[in-house]
Amino acid sequence: MEFTGKTAIVTGAANGIGRATAVAFGKAGANVAAVDIDDAGAKRVAAQIEDTGGAATAYQADLTKPAEIKAMVQHVVDTYGRVDALANVAAIYPRATVLEVTEEYWDRMMDLNLRAVFFCCQETLRVMLPQGSGVIVNIASGAAFRGIEGLSVYSAAKGGVVSLSRGLALEVARTGVRVNVVAPGNTDTDGIRANLTQEQLDAAAAELVSGRWMEPEEIAAAILFLCSDAASGINGGIINVNGGNYMI
Ligand SMILES: NC(=O)c1ccc[n+]([C@@H]2O[C@H](COP(=O)([O-])OP(=O)(O)OC[C@H]3O[C@@H](n4cnc5c(N)ncnc54)[C@H](O)[C@@H]3O)[C@@H](O)[C@H]2O)c1
DSSP states (O other): OOTOEEEEETTTSHHHHHHHHHHHHHHHEEEEEEEEEEEEHHHHHHHHHHHHTEEEEEEEEEEEEEHHHHHHHHHHHHSSSSOOOOEEOOOOOOOOOOGEEEEEEEHHHHHIIIHHHHHHHHHHHHHHHHOOOEEEEEEEOGTTTTTOOOOOHHHHHHHHHHHHHHHHHHHHTTEEEEEEEEEESBBBHHHTTTTOOOOHHHHHEEEEEEESOHHHHHHHHHHHHHHHHGGGTSSSSEESSSSTTSSO
């Protein structure tokens, strides 16, 4: 896939799936805006892309703050002049069972996992719609389609990401812009490893029909495909990347 001369914004780019996506866009020739609240991590990823001959800029933003999203997109336009792809990857997934959920937890989950996705889409569409081109890929989860213990609020946010993406896809359908969803299954990322031991990862893998966790690069590949001209007919679609562990 070829993205030379194109500009891609990747949120959550410092770690996990976001990092793999930013690196993949860099390898494919895109100018990459690596956006994350983790400034050092975003800078590391941008440096990694530049070290391998790509073009990247790191941008620190707390995406729960719409003003920071607005400033981020403006910075990308000032730097590269356009936005061709947006991968909304950043999310958090701490667990809380129903009686443990507090207002603070609800707001924290929704503010990043759903509200930030909308405002990143809105700010980017302010650029893509006048361009008459561009692709947004929002990252959902298998949790959007089935319950997972301790993740009901996360499931609600990710279900919201799916519905939001369909609504936006319809609104932009006649403009040359596309909006799609990638729904990863269990993926071996920094965020997962921060919470699970190798033993727990192995035990979970044994329960999966694939017998293994997905690699972040496998999710990135689906994101790049949807952003590429090869997917020019796909709008409002969902690609599950889960090794067949659930099928919708
Ligand atoms: N890993 C999995 O098994 C899995 C499964 C299904 C869906 N997903 C989804 O894939 C995406 C990536 O997950 P991951 O496992 O790679 O996560 P991760 O924790 O490894 O990385 C998430 C990134 O988001 C950043 N971030 C957190 N809060 C932020 C904020 N307020 N503003 C800006 N950036 C912020 C973090 O700094 C981090 O770099 C998420 O949308 C997640 O819900 C992951």
